[in-house]
Amino acid sequence: MKRTTALLAAALFVLTACGTSEPAASDDTSNAAAQPVSVTDARNKKIDLKAPATKVVGLEWGVVENLVTLGVMPVGVADTKGYTNWVTAAKLDPSVKDVGTRGESSVDAIVALNPDLVITTTDESANTIAQLEKAAPVLVVRGADAANAIPQMKINLDLVGAAVGKAEQAKQLNADFDKALADGKQKIADAGKAGEGFTMADGYKQGSTISIRMYTTGSLLGAVATELGLKNGWTGTGDKDYGLAQTDLEGMTKLKDGNFLYIANKNDGGDVFGGDLAGNAIWKNLPFVKSGNVHRLPDGIWMFGGPKSTQQFIDATVQAVTS
Structure with a gap:
């Protein structure tokens, strides 16, 4: 901070x-x-x-x-x-x-x-x-x-x-925004979750191909989650502007257990993690899936927005991690 x-x-x-x-x-x-x-x-x-x-x-x-x-x-x-x-x-x-x-x-x-x-x-x-x-x-x-x-x-x-x-x-x-971030960090600490691991992603399906974007510590929401006291399990780098890294399902197999946060939208692209991948053997054997630590954040949280959207993300992340 x-x-x-x-x-x-x-x-x-x-x-x-x-x-x-x-x-x-x-x-x-x-x-x-x-x-x-x-x-x-x-x-x-x-x-x-x-x-x-x-x-x-x-x-x-x-x-x-x-x-x-x-x-x-x-x-x-x-x-x-x-x-x-x-x-x-x-x-x-x-x-x-x-x-x-x-x-x-x-x-x-x-x-x-x-x-x-x-x-x-x-x-x-x-x-x-x-x-x-x-x-x-x-x-x-x-x-x-x-x-x-x-x-x-x-x-x-x-x-x-x-x-x-x-x-x-x-x-x-x-x-x-600063106050919301500080309050969120305190709630995570009070729940004994400070330092807990997380990864965050969104996904899209084009034809039969599913593309996954990982949010690095350089992404806005990745940076906010880190400031909340969480530790990003995705250690690879992303692009120089938005801090996003491209991967696929096989690329996620190196991830450890922790909270998996993801963004989807029922009106635009649907939910590839909760839908298309739900029956996939590789997906089902990922550590955070097996432990039940998958959290779909509410629709309508813009990932590249201003303080108001980012405060929505803070509230949703604190709820997911501490519940």
Whole structure:
């Protein structure tokens, strides 16, 4: 936790030095809302706005969750149906327009909404960003950082908060997350589960092939579980951004006993662990399956979200490990 706090403090210092938000302090909230805002994004590019953005399009679900949590309902979102299935921590209004899929949004649909800001991530193509910037300012946040997963989540919320005039609310939400994490860690310790092993995964079926993604300590949820006082049994590395590692059922045979946490969604992909693999001999002989330590977390906890989704994960993990 000390390393995480230090990293966040340093990151926030950089954001402040870069002029993340420049409106002068004022007791008149209406005047403050009209003040210009300047935000330096993940590209180290300065985004200047005449006032905090109110008509915002979000092209990645994590930034959309942050917007809704901050009280700014976006006018457009990439794949509203998918968001509704996967993100229950911050629900969309029916009025929000769908602007295409994540990674392949419709520039025409976005421009038609006449937004005063588009927020996306470093996963977006440079070509799409360039097209969008012809019509509106574009704020780019880093999708994830496997070296600093929790601090990056907080930085992204702070950036979004600054752009929409909700910097103080973002600060409070990050503080609420810290408290939830500390409370969860205490509950696990009180239950005598500190240091207990866990692994976490999600799985997908394409045809007859099942692909499994393991959440390393560099993933956001893997990092959170580690901060809760649990020990990740998957020791392999993942990708540099999201901290995910690809494997298959045979690759899981090296895992020891412990809590196996997994994410599934009845509306998108179903449950490969509780369904497709339930009768598989290899699966049934995995240590955590034989000992009954398999826990499906509730649907609708977005694995790459902001503090609200991650707090859902904290609650679900504490419940699974201590029950």
